[in-house]
Amino acid sequence: MTTDMELTPNAIKTLFDTRGETSGVEHPVLQVINVKAVQSGTGTRYRVILSDGAHFMQAMLSSNTNPLAENNTLERWSVIRLMGSVCNEVNGRRILIILNVEVLGKPESGKIGNPVSIENGGSPSSSTTTTNNNEQRSQPTPMSISSSNNSGGPVAQSSGRTNFQLESSLFPITGLNPYQNRWTIKARVTSKSEVKHWHNSKGEGKLFNVHLLDKSGEIKATAFKDQVDRLYHILEEDKVYYISKARVTMARKQFSTLDSEYELVLENQTEIEVCPDEVAIPKVNYNFVRIADVESCEPNTTIDMIAVVRDDNGVQEIVTKTTGRPVKKRELVVVDDSEKQIRLTIWDKLAEEFDSSGAPVVAFRGLRVGDFGGRSLSLGSSGSAKVNPDIPETTKLKHWYASQSTDASYSSFAPQSTGSIGHQANTRISLNKVKKDGLGSSEKPDYFSTRATVVFMRSENPAYPGCPECRKKMVANENGWACEKCNKQFPEPTWRYILTASIEDATAQLYVQLFDETAAIIVGQSANEVMRLKDSDVDAFTKAMSEGLFKTYNFKVRAKSDTFNDTTRIKYNIMEATPIDYVQEAKEMVIALDNLTL
Structure with a gap:
């Protein structure tokens, strides 16, 4: 028991008038003067009556705060600090949904003050003796909050239900979980992606996703295949919707930027109804970092x-x-x-x-x-x-x-390269110095020359089928090859190298990328010739790819940082590959030795 607790004056009136906003009275301290468990279509819900000592109002715990009542942490006469809430209109009454709460304890005296209903302005004496009756009269059944009919979840207006009925079934986004199947959220679309298409070994399809925001939080929703055609034109950025009968799944964090533990899949039975703009729902929920x-x-x-x-x-x-x-x-x-x-x-x-x-x-x-x-x-x-x-x-x-x-x-944040070596393509340096000086890590590309030996070439997919005119990738179809860029059809593509290799010198190793002209110098054959061998003679293809190994070249290299799939790394592209001219190299060595003796 706690001997002395002060409730926040006028907190109930502020919450009632501002529809649950706590900006005017931040984290108010209130007292629970009644808690009652009731059964609904989604399981046990807990309705409560909150008081500031002068007034009380009806409230309900969100599903994520239910455990506080289940383990008796929150009970009658508990004093709480309200950390988050949203107010719903039900049967003409305002019901506070408790999203987040901190239980402070219980006073020794039990009830604090003689509160009256904020709705009917009853006398203190009547509220003292008939609290449970007031609660029973003014609080709608939890069935009307989660589901107002016996046939299942909330239905859109087009199916016969009104905005009032939809409001009576509202859930906060943070209260959703995979074990609920009767709920409606009222949320704003804060972002909407383009339609994306995929092609893989399992088939092909399309999808789009939206981010949905209410006062409690934000969640991602995705529509696939046929649902893209049905829903893409309905959901618009910045508009507010009633949404129900979507599937709640665990969030795939690698494809989402939101903190929500769950996400929604919009399915054939999903019902979406546009509603008038709701000023209580924020336009966007930024958390800016400088x-x-x-x-x-x-x-x-x-x-x-x-x-x-x-x-x-x-x-x-x-x-x-x-x-x-x-x-x-x-x-x-x-x-x-x-x-x-x-x-x-x-x-x-x-x-x-x-x-x-x-x-x-x-x-x-x-x-x-x-x-x-x-x-x-x-x-x-x-x-x-x-x-x-x-x-x-x-x-x-x-x-x-x-x-x-x-x-x-x-x-x-980018480290600076030492000296000007990185911008002097004719200055030959070791691979270790390339790494040590961080060439390629600044905002502009660095160029350098090096002498190194090719020790590895990746033979899987060494080339791509390019368009003979625009060089973009082509796709095979029943009529030959189609260019997705210029929309032309060709009997066969022009294969172009996009080859990954490893080069080494006495100091270090680098993975590099070689494109068509430079790769052809290393391999010794064109990409068209190599890909024909790949399809007709695997042994000959393997031999051809190995012919360029363990040969030394003078390379001119472009080092540039690159970001893809949210990962940044330095990419080294071979601009030129020149076979060693040993006579010229010997002359240069003689000059270098003469300079050492001076």
Whole structure:
């Protein structure tokens, strides 16, 4: 027992008038004057009456706070600190849903004050003697909160239920779990992806996903195949919807930037009903990290950031190792008022359409932190970017950046290369020095020359089927080969090398990438010839791929950091491969020895 506890004055009136908002009375201290377990279609729910000593109102525990009542941590006369709540309209009454609560203890005196109902303004004496009756009259049954009919979960208006009935079944997003099958959430779509297509050994299909937000939290929802056609045009960013009968599954963290333990799958029986805009549901739920603080973020974590785009390196196309398909990327340099800059990579359609003119302020959600070159950022497929969003942080950053001089400098996370070796392609250096000096880790590519021996070449998928006209990857079909870029059909492709190899010298080893012209020098045959052997004579193909091994070349190499699938690393591309001219090499050695004796 606790001898003395003070409740927050006027807290119930504030919660009632603001529909559960606690901004006007942050984390109010209240008393539970009654707790009752009731059965509903989703299991046992607990309804409670909360008091501030002067007024009381009806409330209900969310499913994630049910254990407090089940283990008697929260009971009659308990004093609590309300950490999160949302208010629903049910049968014309406002019911507070308790999302998060801290139990402080119980006073020795039992009930504190003589509260009256905030709804009917009854006298203190009547509320003292008829608390349970008031509760019974004003609190709807939990069945009306979770499901108002006997046929299952809430139904959309088109199926006969009204907004009022949908409101009576509302669940907070944080209360969802795979063991519930009768619920409705009212949530805002904060982001919506493009339709994505996949092709693999198991088949093909398409999907899109949305992020759904209410006052309690945020969750990802995904629609597959036929549901894409049914739902893609219905769900729009910034609009609010009633959603029910979706499947709740464990979140696949590798494909999500949200903290939610669960995610939704939108299925054939899923019902979605648009509802009027709800001011109580936030537009977006950012948790911005300043650039200077990124250094303290662990690699591969996900953050939000708002920053000014200072530099744009334009769109580049790379070919992925895993699929051999070309993808577009754009590297930006962003700054904020922490006087720091960082490199940020965006991908695919966003990379192609992004307009950096005028140094826009961009709010990014779902940035993956990389540790390459100190720190870098990548916007994954489940992230989003809003240009010049209508939030206070945008105005603040615009004013700050406008006050900076055009030649203002900002510190970077990327380590600097020593000297100018990295930019002198004709300066021959060892592979160990390449690594030691961190060539390629700065924002611009470094070029160097080295002498090394080819010790390994990856023979799996050494080339891709390229279009004879635009060089993009082609796809086989019943009529031959089709180019996805120029939409032309050809009887066969032009195979082009995209070869991974390992080179070594006496000091270190590097994995490098060779494209068509340079790879042909190493292998000694064109990609077309090698791929024909691969299809017709495996032994001859293996021999051809091994012919280039253990030969030494003078290489000119481009070192550049690259981010893909939220992982940043240095990529070394062979620009030139020249066989050793031993006569010339001997002359150069004589000159070097003469210089040593001077």
